[in-house]
Amino acid sequence: MTLARDDLAVMPAAAPARWTFDAKALIAVPGLVFMALAFAVPVLMLVGDSFVDRDGFSLAGYRKVLGDPYYIGIIGNSLQLACITTAVCLAVGYPAAWALARIRGAWQVILFALIFLPLTVSIVVKTFGLTIMMRRDGIINFLLVNLGFIERPMRLVFTEFSLYFGMVNVFLPFMILPLYSVMRMLDPRLLDASASLGAGPVHTFLRVTLPLTMPGIIAGGTLVFSISVAAYVTPGLLVGDRFMTMSQVMAKAYLNIRDFQLGASMAVIMLVISAALILASSYLVRTPGGERR
Amino acid sequence: MALFGSLFCRLVLGLVIAFLFLPILIVLTVSFSSSAVFAFPPPGFSLRWYASLGKADSMLQAVWLSTQIAALSTAISLVLGTLCAIAITRGMIPGAKAVATFMASPLMLPGLVLGIAFLQAARDFGLRDTYSTLLIAHVVITMPFIMRTVLASLSLFDFAMVDAARMLGRSYPAALWTVLVPNILPGFVSGGLFAFIASFDNYPVSIFLVDVRTKTLPIQLLNQVEMSPDPTVAAISALLILGTIAALIVCDRLVGLKRMASI
Amino acid sequence: MSQQATALPPAAEAQHEPGYLAVSNVTKRFGAATVLDSLSLSVGRAEFVSLLGPSGCGKTTLLRLIAGLLAPDQGAIEVGGRDLTRVAAHRRNIGVVFQNYALFPHLTVAENIAYGLRAKGVPKGEQAKKVADALGLVRMEAFADRAVTALSGGQQQRIAVARAVVVEPSLLLLDEPFSALDRKLRETMQIELRHILRNLGITSIFVTHDQDEALVMSDRIAVMNEGRIEHLGTPSEVYARPKSLYTMEFVGQSSRIGGVVTGGRDGIVEIDTPFGLVRAPGHFLTGSKVVVGVRPEAIAAGEGPAGEYNTVRGTVAEVIYFGSRTLLHFRTAREGDRLHVELNRLPDTVAPGVEMTVRWRLDDSRVFPAPGGADR
Numbered sequence: 001m002t003l004a005r006d007d008l009a010v011m012p013a014a015a016p017a018r019w020t021f022d023a024k025a026l027i028a029v030p031g032l033v034f035m036a037l038a039f040a041v042p043v044l045m046l047v048g049d050s051f052v053d054r055d056g057f058s059l060a061g062y063r064k065v066l067g068d069p070y071y072i073g074i075i076g077n078s079l080q081l082a083c084i085t086t087a088v089c090l091a092v093g094y095p096a097a098w099a100l101a102r103i104r105g106a107w108q109v110i111l112f113a114l115i116f117l118p119l120t121v122s123i124v125v126k127t128f129g130l131t132i133m134m135r136r137d138g139i140i141n142f143l144l145v146n147l148g149f150i151e152r153p154m155r156l157v158f159t160e161f162s163l164y165f166g167m168v169n170v171f172l173p174f175m176i177l178p179l180y181s182v183m184r185m186l187d188p189r190l191l192d193a194s195a196s197l198g199a200g201p202v203h204t205f206l207r208v209t210l211p212l213t214m215p216g217i218i219a220g221g222t223l224v225f226s227i228s229v230a231a232y233v234t235p236g237l238l239v240g241d242r243f244m245t246m247s248q249v250m251a252k253a254y255l256n257i258r259d260f261q262l263g264a265s266m267a268v269i270m271l272v273i274s275a276a277l278i279l280a281s282s283y284l285v286r287t288p289g290g291e292r293r
Numbered sequence: 294m295a296l297f298g299s300l301f302c303r304l305v306l307g308l309v310i311a312f313l314f315l316p317i318l319i320v321l322t323v324s325f326s327s328s329a330v331f332a333f334p335p336p337g338f339s340l341r342w343y344a345s346l347g348k349a350d351s352m353l354q355a356v357w358l359s360t361q362i363a364a365l366s367t368a369i370s371l372v373l374g375t376l377c378a379i380a381i382t383r384g385m386i387p388g389a390k391a392v393a394t395f396m397a398s399p400l401m402l403p404g405l406v407l408g409i410a411f412l413q414a415a416r417d418f419g420l421r422d423t424y425s426t427l428l429i430a431h432v433v434i435t436m437p438f439i440m441r442t443v444l445a446s447l448s449l450f451d452f453a454m455v456d457a458a459r460m461l462g463r464s465y466p467a468a469l470w471t472v473l474v475p476n477i478l479p480g481f482v483s484g485g486l487f488a489f490i491a492s493f494d495n496y497p498v499s500i501f502l503v504d505v506r507t508k509t510l511p512i513q514l515l516n517q518v519e520m521s522p523d524p525t526v527a528a529i530s531a532l533l534i535l536g537t538i539a540a541l542i543v544c545d546r547l548v549g550l551k552r553m554a555s556i
Numbered sequence: 557m558s559q560q561a562t563a564l565p566p567a568a569e570a571q572h573e574p575g576y577l578a579v580s581n582v583t584k585r586f587g588a589a590t591v592l593d594s595l596s597l598s599v600g601r602a603e604f605v606s607l608l609g610p611s612g613c614g615k616t617t618l619l620r621l622i623a624g625l626l627a628p629d630q631g632a633i634e635v636g637g638r639d640l641t642r643v644a645a646h647r648r649n650i651g652v653v654f655q656n657y658a659l660f661p662h663l664t665v666a667e668n669i670a671y672g673l674r675a676k677g678v679p680k681g682e683q684a685k686k687v688a689d690a691l692g693l694v695r696m697e698a699f700a701d702r703a704v705t706a707l708s709g710g711q712q713q714r715i716a717v718a719r720a721v722v723v724e725p726s727l728l729l730l731d732e733p734f735s736a737l738d739r740k741l742r743e744t745m746q747i748e749l750r751h752i753l754r755n756l757g758i759t760s761i762f763v764t765h766d767q768d769e770a771l772v773m774s775d776r777i778a779v780m781n782e783g784r785i786e787h788l789g790t791p792s793e794v795y796a797r798p799k800s801l802y803t804m805e806f807v808g809q810s811s812r813i814g815g816v817v818t819g820g821r822d823g824i825v826e827i828d829t830p831f832g833l834v835r836a837p838g839h840f841l842t843g844s845k846v847v848v849g850v851r852p853e854a855i856a857a858g859e860g861p862a863g864e865y866n867t868v869r870g871t872v873a874e875v876i877y878f879g880s881r882t883l884l885h886f887r888t889a890r891e892g893d894r895l896h897v898e899l900n901r902l903p904d905t906v907a908p909g910v911e912m913t914v915r916w917r918l919d920d921s922r923v924f925p926a927p928g929g930a931d932r
Contacts, residue, residue, distance in 0.1 A: 024465060028380035031373035031396065031436075039399055039407075039433045042414035046406070049413060096309040099302035111306065113541075118313040120537045122494045124511045125530040128518050129316025132323055132331045132527075139319060142334070169316060172309065230403030232497050233515065247405050247497075254409055254501060264413075267406045278401055453658035456625050459645045460652045461672030461723060468646075471671075475662040 047271070050264035061265030071249070075269065078246040082229035085167040086175075089224050090217065092168070093175035097216070100176065101183035112180075119173045127237045130166045131157060134238070158239050166238045171228055175220040182216030215285055222281035226274050246270050317534060324527035331524070342528040349525055355513035356529070362424075362509065363492035366431035367439075367485050373432075374439035375481075379469070382447040393444060400437035404497030407433070412501040423507040430498050435488035442487070446480030479547070486544050490537070576601040576759055577622070577727060582631030584617055591617045593783040594631070599776075601636075602757040604750070606770035608807070609780035615763045618780075619729050622761065624648045635726050646675075651725030651758075655732045657716035659704040665715055666691070666700040672723040690722040693752060710741045717749065721756060728753065730762045734769060746772050767807045771795065779803045796851075801924040804849045811852055811896045813888075814926055817844045825923060830889040831868040836921035845926035850916050852883065852898035860915035867915045870895055872908055884912075 050061050065071045100111055118126070133139050134156040141153035156162045190212070194204040232247040241248070246266055253263030324342055326335035346352070377396060381389045399407060411430045420426055450473065458468035474481075496511040503512050510533075517526050577599040584592040591614045599605045607615040620626040622633055624645030632641045640648050659668050666687050673683045691697045694714035699707065704715060713733055720728060733749070734742045750773050753760050764770050770777045771791045779787045779794060779802070787794055787803040798804035805812070815829035817840045827834045827846060836848050859867045870886040882902045886895035897914050906912065 024383075025380050025385035027376040028386050028392075031377035032392065034373055034432065035396055035436060038411075038429050039436075040395070042410035043402070043407070045414055045417065046410040092305065092309060095302040095305040099299065099306040102299060102302070111310070114310045115313070117538065117541065118317060120490055120541060121317055121534055122511060122514075122530070124494070124496060124514045124518070125320060125533060126316045128514070128522070128526060128530060129318075129320040131518070131522075132319050133316060135331055138331065139315075169312060172313060176309070226401070226403075230405060230497075232405055232500075233511075237515070237518065247403075250405050250409060251500065254412065260413070263409060267403075267409050270403050271406055274401065274403055274406075451656065451658060453654045453656060454660060456623075456645075457652065457654055457658040457660075457719075458671070458675075459625070460623060460648075460650060461719070462646050462649075462675035464644070464646050467675075472660055476660075 046264055047268055050261065050268045053261050061261035064262055065265050065269065074244045074249055075246055077243060078229050081245060082225045084164055085171060085228040086221055086225045088168050089172050089175040090221060093172055093179055097176045097179035097183055100180050115173055115176050123170055123233050126170055127166060127234050130169060131237055134162045158242055163235060163239045163243060166234050167228055170234050171224050174223045174227065178219035178223060179216040182213050186212055218281050218284050222277055226277050229273060230270060320527050320530045323524050324531040326524055329523055342524040345525050346528055352513055352529055355508050355510040358507060359493050359510035362427050362431050363489045365428055366435045366492050367488040369432045370435040370439045370488055371481060371485060374436050375443050378440060378443040378447055383452065396440045397437040399433050408498040408501040411498065423502065423504045426502050427499060430502055431492045434495055434498060435492050438488040438491055439484045442480045442484030446477040450477055482544050482547050486540060576636055578634040580632045582621060582628045584621060584628050591783050595785060597778060597785065599759060601759055604753060604760045604762065604773060604775045606762045606764055606774040606777045607780055608764055608767060608770040608777050610765055613780040614783040615780050616731060619731055619761065619763050623650055623652055623729055649726050651720035651723065651728045653716045653720050653730045653733045656736055657712045659712055659715060661705050665702050665704055668704055668715060669719045669722050672719065676723060686722055690718040694718045709737050710745055713745060721758060728758050728760045730760060732764055779806060798922060801847055801849060801927060804922060809852050809896060811850045811894055813848045813893050813895065814890060815846060815848065817842050817846055831870060834866050835918055836923045837918060838923035846923050847926050849922045849924065850920055852896040854920035855897040855914050855916045857899060857903060857914055859913055865915045865917055867913060869911060869913045872906060872910050872912055874908060875906060
């Protein structure tokens with residue numbers, strides 16, 4: 001479960017510019033030492049592990065991953081999964097967030113809660129629900145047959161349709177919430193102003209609405225992309241081995257085939273993708289026209 | 294505005310909500326089904342799967358373990374994270390901005406990567422106890438949630454109040470406890486709730502750290518879904534959903550849902 | 557001086573016992589910046605002393621050092637003969653009224669006031685009585701159970717004062733307590749607060765950047781500049797006989813004319829200025845560059861007897877009408893010079909562009925070395 005991490009960290013409001021030692025600063029020590037030992041050290045060790053094998057320094061892990069079309073294909077699968085999921089979430093989430101931001105009063109609170117609530121339900125539980133839906137005797141086939149789209153139930157489980165259906169279902173709120181928080185701040189008079197200046201709806205959307213909501217698109221897009229590229233539970237249950245992703249390979253490398261260097265190399269590649277994405281998005285958000293809030 | 298005619302947008306919003314609730318409602322429906330298969334529509338109503346929960350020992354053990362780990366890791370993060378956030382907000386330490394980003398960064402990393410890192414480090418450090426390994430890893434998982442909400446709350450807190458309490462005869466720690474803590478309680482509640490949920494639901498980190506006898510709930514659930522899916526899983530899932538809703542309502546009464554979500 | 561009976565400590569003698577608060581050679585640095593430079597200050601018992609200066613002059617730092625919220629790099633701080641330099645803030649028994657009052661929003665008015673009493677372990681029954689007395693002192697009896705967030709700015713300030721004095725502190729520090737109030741309310745609260753504190757006989761240090769506040773409230777004013785005290789004196793001393801150009805300019809309005817000393821005797825120097833020869837009391841070497849300062853209200857229209865008065869002639873540049881008085885700005889030939897004249901009654905002929913003769917007494921002139929070194 002992750003929340004909108006649109007701003008990478010909430011920054012302290014007014015930290016004095018000058019720093020002099022203050023004994024009270026010692027209160028930060030337990031937390032910092034803990035995070036250094038339990039978080040920074042393991043991650044750095046993992047990066048180190050990807051460069052060693054039994055004989056010392058080695059790039060074998062990377063050579064294996066980046067030199068083998070099979071693993072390249074898997075990296076491609078992960079990126080494809082993340083791209084399509086993000087695109088669909090944006091296409092569906094944008095109008096939904098817009099409606100949510102424009103509705104006022106009690107309805108806004110209720111609808112907001114309804115978008116928010118699924119986020120707090122365990123991903124395992126939701127994916128379990130999705131697998132039940134996708135069964136031959138599940139609700140999707142039931143609806144399709146009864147509405148006359150198909151004559152007899154078809155196989156949905158372990159298809160790419162069920163994968164994307166599930167991914168969007170699980171990650172859509174992560175797109176809507178950042179979009180909503182930006183759209184809510186948007187002054188509707190700007191749109192009226194644009195219309196009063198003779199701009200048509202398409203022009204107003206492209207020149208006013210879209211640029212002003214860009215920070216939300218970037219935040220939501222980064223968020224959905226970075227969690228769907230690393231998704232494990234949902235693809236695992238919905239398509240399994242038919243659609244291998246980097247996460248699947250990493251888990252297998254450690255839990256089944258015990259090829260730690262392979263797993264570590266894959267993990268570092270994923271780390272690099274995530275880091276690149278976060279840096280790119282914070283760069284985009286800071287450039288003029290995409291200013292924060 | 295006209296392009297995104299408000300009617301069209303509202304229709305999309307309605308469909309989105311229905312779509313998001315679909316799997317959740319399915320799980321709830323199935324848990325009350327009289328049949329052991331997941332046919333739709335369900336043939337009849339029954340509470341037998343809830344009754345059978347009492348016998349699902351491994352499931353109940355997993356619930357208990359996850360509750361303990363989530364509660365303890367949230368509590369530890371609250372204490373360590375709040376102290377750190379105070380030092381960051383007051384500029385007591387150099388590079389406060391970088392420190393804040395560091396403390397919140399586990400949220401930015403893929404869960405599996407973290408899990409693998411913990412697994413390797415636990416091996417290298419010779420930490421064999423599953424329970425403590427899980428706990429340490431979950432403190433790392435929960436820390437960003439606490440940092441974000443507490444930093445946000447502290448940015449609105451007037452630290453002159455702490456000075457005022459000191460001048461009125463309270464030591465620095467006592468001033469923090471009697472003035473700062475009650476005033477940023479909403480931040481603690483919302484940050485704590487999300488930290489708890491994040492730990493309770495965590496799969497990708499825990500999967501590398503559990504052993505045969507010590508399994509957290511998401512691991513146990515997924516095992517069951519993969520091995521022998523039956524409506525017992527739906528029943529426990531339904532209870533989880535209801536528990537989450539209950540927790541959200543309680544926290545909403547305490548601090549307001551909007552405030553919790555806008556972290 | 558004290559006519560009003562209160563349940564709190566009785567009024568002290570009007571005579572201030574010297575050295576009740578003794579700040580000796582205190583230095584405070586933040587990194588490379590020296591905020592206070594070997595500063596000393598002595599305040600008598602029951603005295604009300606203002607620290608007056610612009611932001612960044614070190615007045616708030618000095619206040620926080622006295623409170624114990626900061627530690628000095630060098631020097632000592634004593635209150636009532638007790639060395640507090642190494643004593644923790646919460647053991648100093650010093651009351652503070654903070655700029656934005658720092659009331660505790662999670663407590664009611666009465667609970668806010670009782671906070672310090674609880675911290676000191678005062679028995680419950682006694683607490684209630686003291687809280688009631690303190691509320692009476694600030695005339696807020698009816699508000700005991702209100703939330704502090706529901707109070708107006710002026711009411712919050714009263715509660716902040718009540719909370720600070722209820723524990724009977726040995727010293728009260730006030731950090732710009734009026735800055736959050738609007739102008740009208742500020743004037744009322746100044747007089748009321750001074751009245752309360754005088755009756756309590758409590759020694760008070762008051763930080764402000766507002767000269768009017770300092771003049772109205774204080775027994776003495778310490779004018780601060782760049783970590784030092786420029787002038788410590790009663791309000792009338794600081795206003796009428798400023799020891800430095802800085803003090804003269806910071807406190808009240810002033811006219812200033814630059815010039816060069818051409819001679820002098822018997823404690824009177826003659827200065828060549830763009831407005832002609834001006835004489836003023838002082839001792840400067842011939843050739844020194846100086847600035848003559850005069851308060852605008854000390855200048856009158858028309859000529860005066862040559863032995864006692866300076867008389868200059870100038871052109872009116874602007875006429876600013878305030879109702880009870882009128883301010884005239886004269887044209888000046890040199891950058892930095894300023895001839896402002898405040899008149900209660902305006903001659904009918906005065907308008908911008910009109911030439912006019914004005915005079916002021918030699919005794920009302922102050923002479924200071926020109927800023928940036930006397931000989932340039």
